[in-house]
Amino acid sequence: MTSKMPIPLDEVEDGADRYTAGHMATERWIAARSAGPEEERLNWSLRPTCLEEYVGQGDVLERIRIAITAARGRGECLEHILLHGPPGLGKTTLAHVVATEMGSNVHTTSGPAITRGSDLVGALTKLRENDVLFIDEVHRLPIAVEEFIYPAMEDGRIDVAVDSGMNARTVTITLKPFTLIGATTRAGLLSAPLRSRFGMTHHLKYYPAEDLLTILQRNARRLEVGAADDALESVAKRSRGTPRIANRLLRRVRDYAQVRSDGNIELNIVDEALALEGVDGLGLDDLDNRYLRVIGTTYKGGPVGLEAIAATMGEDAQTLEDVVEPYLLQIGFLARTRRGRALTAAGGARVGIEIVEQAGLFLGEPE
Numbered sequence: 001m002t003s004k005m006p007i008p009l010d011e012v013e014d015g016a017d018r019y020t021a022g023h024m025a026t027e028r029w030i031a032a033r034s035a036g037p038e039e040e041r042l043n044w045s046l047r048p049t050c051l052e053e054y055v056g057q058g059d060v061l062e063r064i065r066i067a068i069t070a071a072r073g074r075g076e077c078l079e080h081i082l083l084h085g086p087p088g089l090g091k092t093t094l095a096h097v098v099a100t101e102m103g104s105n106v107h108t109t110s111g112p113a114i115t116r117g118s119d120l121v122g123a124l125t126k127l128r129e130n131d132v133l134f135i136d137e138v139h140r141l142p143i144a145v146e147e148f149i150y151p152a153m154e155d156g157r158i159d160v161a162v163d164s165g166m167n168a169r170t171v172t173i174t175l176k177p178f179t180l181i182g183a184t185t186r187a188g189l190l191s192a193p194l195r196s197r198f199g200m201t202h203h204l205k206y207y208p209a210e211d212l213l214t215i216l217q218r219n220a221r222r223l224e225v226g227a228a229d230d231a232l233e234s235v236a237k238r239s240r241g242t243p244r245i246a247n248r249l250l251r252r253v254r255d256y257a258q259v260r261s262d263g264n265i266e267l268n269i270v271d272e273a274l275a276l277e278g279v280d281g282l283g284l285d286d287l288d289n290r291y292l293r294v295i296g297t298t299y300k301g302g303p304v305g306l307e308a309i310a311a312t313m314g315e316d317a318q319t320l321e322d323v324v325e326p327y328l329l330q331i332g333f334l335a336r337t338r339r340g341r342a343l344t345a346a347g348g349a350r351v352g353i354e355i356v357e358q359a360g361l362f363l364g365e366p367e
Contacts, residue, residue, distance in 0.1 A: 046219045046247055047093045050100055055218075056211040056243075057090070060202045064094075067200060068101045077130050077177035078102055079199025080153055082138070084187035086326065088244030089204040091183035092136060098181065099132040106132040111140035117148030121160060124152055127178045138182030139189040146194050153180055153197045206241030206330065209233070215243055216250055220265070225254050227265035234270045238283035240327045245283075252277055282331065287315075289351075291324050292333060295343050296351035302335075302342030309341060 048054045051065055064081075071078045078098065083091040092108075099106035107123055114120060114135075127133060135141070141149075152158050156175045182198065184190060195201070207215075213229075213236040220227040235253060239246035256273035257265050278285045294312050295302050310317035325341075328334035333347035348355030 046222055047090075048097060051097055053218075054090075054094070054097055055214050056207045057094075057204055060094075060204060063200070063202065064098065068098065072102070078179045080180045080197060081182070082187075082190075082195065082198035082201040083181065083183045083204060084190075084201070085185070085204030086206065086242070087185050088242040089206070090243055091204060092134065094204075095132060095134040095181040095183065098179070102130050102132070102179070104128070104130040104132055104179075106134055108134045108136070110136040111138050114141060114145050116142075117145050117158075118160070120145065120149060120152075121158065121173075124149075124158055124175055124178075125173060127176055129176045130178065131176075132179045132181055134181045134183070136183050137185070138194075139184040139186050141194070143191070146191060149180070150193070150197065207243060208241070209236045209239075212236035212239050212241070212243065212246045216246055219247060219250060223250070223254060225257070225263065225265060228267060231265045231267045231270045234267055234281075235274075238274060238279055238281065240283045241330065249274065249277075249279070283327070288324055288328065291320060292328070292343065292347055292351050295334075295341060296348060296353045301348055301353060301355045303337055303340035304342070305340045 051061060051068075054061060067078060081095075081098070083094060085091065095108075096106050105128065107127065109123065123133060148158065152175055156177060158173050158175065159170045160173060162169050162171050180198075182190075182194075187195075187203075213233050216232040216236055217227070217229070220232060231253075232250075235249050236246060239249060253265055253270050253273045256276065257263050257269045260272070261269050274280075280289075290313060291309065294309055295304060298312055299308070306317050306321060310320055313320070325334060325336070328347070329336065331346075332344055333350055335342045335344050343351070343353075343355050345355045
């Protein structure tokens with residue numbers, strides 16, 4: 001069994017890894033989306049290759065393990081799987097693990113890279129029995145492509161148009177049994193007909209710090225770098241619940257330790273290295289802190305509309321919504337209501353102001 005290392009197409013979506021304030025784009029070390037093919041190559045050697053090595057997502061893994069065992073016992077192909085959740089949590093990795101457990105190959109592409117149904121003909125006809133076709137950002141498939149793959153998913157066939165006009169005819173090609181694994185960060189944008197054709201749907205959640213610590217300990221050994229547990233625990237707490245960010249920060253700390261110390265990662269080395277990268281003890285960077293300060297000082301804690309915040313900061317509203325707000329909501333610094341964004345008491349304390357939570361603002365008027 002062989003598995004091809006994917007080079008994701010259009011992995012960086014909508015400028016989510018970089019933000020622009022009227023000048024040169026600045027890379028964020030704690031952005032959850034991939035920085036591109038080069039980072040994927042660096043991460044590839046650190047990824048688990050089987051279910052036993054996969055850390056976290058216990059409920060999801062157990063359901064997938066049962067499905068794989070049952071399918072292999074019957075000698076059948078695994079059902080189509082939809083994986084959804086925030087970026088950087090291991091959807092691509094899990095697809096490759098599934099292929100490994102099934103003893104098959106995995107073929108990788110992405111929704112934005114497929115513009116016509118004919119773009120999939122080559123990939124589908126090359127699939128061997130039980131192979132996995134992985135489509136990242138599957139919610140971005142054009143409607144015409146979705147309709148093209150429906151018979152492939154349901155009946156194991158595709159209808160290919162030959163010629164056009166008066167001579168147009170359709171040729172039906174029978175496919176070998178395969179598993180389509182779709183991954184998306186925006187399950188709500190997936191069309192209902194496509195969603196209904198997946199036999200299994202799994203949501204990947206943010207990782208607790210304990211699971212990230214386990215991942216970092218394993219990856220530190222693979223990178224052959226000495227690391228104290230308290231140092232790796234500090235990295236885990238700053239990783240925003242995301243393995244991709246944890247691995248990125250680990251590489252930055254390793255480089256700093258090699259140049260400025262004896263190569264071993266200690267707690268003080270983590271503090272110095274990540275302070276140099278602008279990442280504080282909670283995993284917040286300058287963009288996060290500016291966002292909190294604008295709401296806290298300029299708008300007295302809110303509520304305030306996102307567009308107003310973006311205009312004040314000189315940032316793109318979509319970028320703030322996609323890459324800043326999710327983690328601030330997760331750690332309880334921000335509330336989103338019908339009246340706009342507002343700091344919670346904890347968020348106000350972060351920027352040094354007292355927030356009086358008005359009755360009904362946070363609990364009675366959710367967005």
